[in-house]
Amino acid sequence: MFSRIINYFKKPSLEWYEPDDPTPREQCPCCDYISLAERGNYLICKVCFWEDDGQDLDQIDEESAPNHYITLRKGRENFQSVGACEESMLKHVVTKKGREAYECHPRIID
Numbered sequence: 001m002f003s004r005i006i007n008y009f010k011k012p013s014l015e016w017y018e019p020d021d022p023t024p025r026e027q028c029p030c031c032d033y034i035s036l037a038e039r040g041n042y043l044i045c046k047v048c049f050w051e052d053d054g055q056d057l058d059q060i061d062e063e064s065a066p067n068h069y070i071t072l073r074k075g076r077e078n079f080q081s082v083g084a085c086e087e088s089m090l091k092h093v094v095t096k097k098g099r100e101a102y103e104c105h106p107r108i109i110d
């Protein structure tokens with residue numbers, strides 16, 4: 001009985017997904033910095049704190065569940081105006097100086 005309980009707690013718990021190679025090489029759909037190691041794996045961008053579920057500019061007006069149901073368009077606007085995908089995330093993002101560690105390829109949207 002006890003071992004059963006112990007085994008229950010030994011089960012792998014929910015762990016934060018980390019890619020094997022965390023080198024940034026993919027473009028964040030929100031801030032356009034090359035800040036993600038992979039796309040679509042719910043990695044969080046260090047530059048703007050967008051959580052990437054694979055959504056991109058072709059779905060810019062769809063609400064993003066992992067990002068508190070804001071649209072990607074709203075996230076991009078927030079990044080331009082306050083420096084994070086949402087103002088409340090500003091405390092988590094890298095500093096403006098820290099951004100220099102990442103390449104940026106700004107994309108113009110309509």
Ligand SMILES: [Zn+2]
Pocket residue numbers: 028029030031032033035045046047048049050
């Ligand atoms: Zn970003």
